[in-house]
Amino acid sequence: MIWQSVLSEDARAIKASEIRELLKVLADPEVLSFAGGIPDPDLFPVSEIRLIRQRLEQDEELHRKSFQYSQTEGYLPLRQWIAARYSTPETRLNADNVLVTNGAQQSLTLLAAALLDTHAPIAVANPSYLGALQVFEARRPTFIAVATDDDGLIMDDLERAFQQGAKFLYTIPDFQNPGGMTLPLNRRQRIIELAHEYDVPILEDIAYRDLWYDNPPPPSLLETEGRYLGKDRWADDGLVIQVGTASKTMMPALRVGWTIAPPGLFDKLAILKQANDLSSSGINQMLAFELASHHLPDHVQMLREIYALRRDAMVEALRRHLPNSVHFSAPSGGMFVWLTLPEGMDARRLLEKALDQEKLAFVPGAAFHANGGGDNTLRLSFSTCPPDVIEDAMKRLAGLISREARSA
């Protein structure tokens, strides 16, 4: 059987992600990785989980129920918690606005299914989160790549994308993956104005929003839209759909993410979720709810303190050791520092040398560019190593880059 001949056109179009291939190299325990956008497992709240399980096991009835099929929309107390956590006086969210998914990735899958016809144009930042590009690619859209600067999306370019008929904008406003940029308030307000001027839905991904190290980020696009529309109008007139996750602040293996969507879209998303996998894991949703309601503020505060030190170590070391020809800016949260190498330097080839000569890994930036380009960019993650290890590794990486820049 030549399977290629029976594949759907969608399946033929989809490609293996570069990161996926990369992660296979990383199985080598000698390689020190700054590649994955993953939380540090040493910081997982496992003792809290143990306590929660013990409490849960004492309630035999609830414990058994936690292993049954659960409601497609999600575990009600968790949905209520999410609604309360992200509600504002203007949006007044409730559980009926919250669909629990298998991580934010499944939220994007369902949103793509709900909103994307084949070849439809969509607006994404340049660069953008690779996993989002991949899920959209599975529906063969036409990407309109919106240019960014150190503050994120550039408004003129975004308006051009809307004028070209973009079906939606996908954006990570806070500490973007991969670029580390945070949209300032005035751009957030402008995005909402443009969305309503051109009637374009906004998919706001807040994966890293809680991980701020200097100051809290500006109001989310959802909050900003609430203020723009005024009280109680979001349910009818809202264009912002917000996607969140427990993976970065709690633990990825819970596979708990969510979509906050206006009523007119919510029902379709719930049906698509049901068709996709019936429901998310009940037991994992209970664990997430218990973590969220009893332990999250303290836990996130601890994460902020520890990740901030790692961010500082990376930024300081890069500042000290990188040649001036390399551009980067310090992120004020999240997990990533984005480097732009001198024009003509290829980050893929640099990675080969980094692996070979320094046993270091990062992600070459080309894959984050929907329509090509970015060969001289790369992403570094500071989330999994202690400061001294980061410092030493960045010094060695900067040394390699300097050598490459001189020999070019």
Added chain:
Amino acid sequence: MIWQSVLSEDARAIKASEIRELLKVLADPEVLSFAGGIPDPDLFPVSEIRLIRQRLEQDEELHRKSFQYSQTEGYLPLRQWIAARYSTPETRLNADNVLVTNGAQQSLTLLAAALLDTHAPIAVANPSYLGALQVFEARRPTFIAVATDDDGLIMDDLERAFQQGAKFLYTIPDFQNPGGMTLPLNRRQRIIELAHEYDVPILEDIAYRDLWYDNPPPPSLLETEGRYLGKDRWADDGLVIQVGTASKTMMPALRVGWTIAPPGLFDKLAILKQANDLSSSGINQMLAFELASHHLPDHVQMLREIYALRRDAMVEALRRHLPNSVHFSAPSGGMFVWLTLPEGMDARRLLEKALDQEKLAFVPGAAFHANGGGDNTLRLSFSTCPPDVIEDAMKRLAGLISREARSA
């Protein structure tokens, strides 16, 4: 925002499932439900889970790792266990053939994405599992509904479907949902012959295969194809893709299912899985693996004994009390008895009366028919009630049907 106007064509086509709406009615604790195809939570292996967790928590390193992102393809020991469990001397499966998914439902989602272009014709049994129809519907195929009798798919009708260009056949050969039928060996052999004659992939769903109450079912389609092809040819020439689940024999909230696929298709499925939700829950896969390797045979034997008594109670009561004008046959496994009421009797209206007069629920059969029809059919599940409750309820249901039949 009128969301209807921005929805994709796929999203416009998908409908809420009748069962989903029904389950809302079932929130009424006074209603005794024979509707859901769900396992009895009182039989869940929760004490085994407690032991497994205790063991796991003692290995701090492994315990932390169990909450990290896991490999897209699944937890390797679980994939190895599944491969060994379903391998035969001819197919010689290994872990590379096994993709772990969020229950069999996600397996079907990924297979539909891999194989289905819009409007492509596909063959399904009449009646068929509703969740499969729903996931396929999300890609707007042309259903070719293959007629069945008490032994399942009718071969002449299946061949006609293949002649009409069906892109694949989706089938549950053992104790089918909803019909309860089991394909005899000669039909299984014929399906494999036809598949190879017309070069049509077969999606074999073995959700209920382990739940046999009289004798084990005939060899699976995967095994049958292995024998048909001969030693070591399945990887290159196999057309059977097998979909399994831990939901019926372990617990649904693990959200552990799997797809066994030949190498030529496997890689695409893995990429689609990655785009869909990155990976399944690592902790839940570990729990499933530990349950599978230490507790499953005893647990399944217990399930067989208890479910067999419930099956017997339902079949006996229906035999004793139903009028002769109602057709049903005793299933030799699974969870379902399928009733065909006298022509002209509407199972949806019967349900209303059953809820109203007897506080009983079942699933009207029309929704299981891809192209309409089946208004006089219904599905009863015997999995969640003890025998005496089943006996009394079936007597009352049969009484209601008799009254309806007389007044018609």
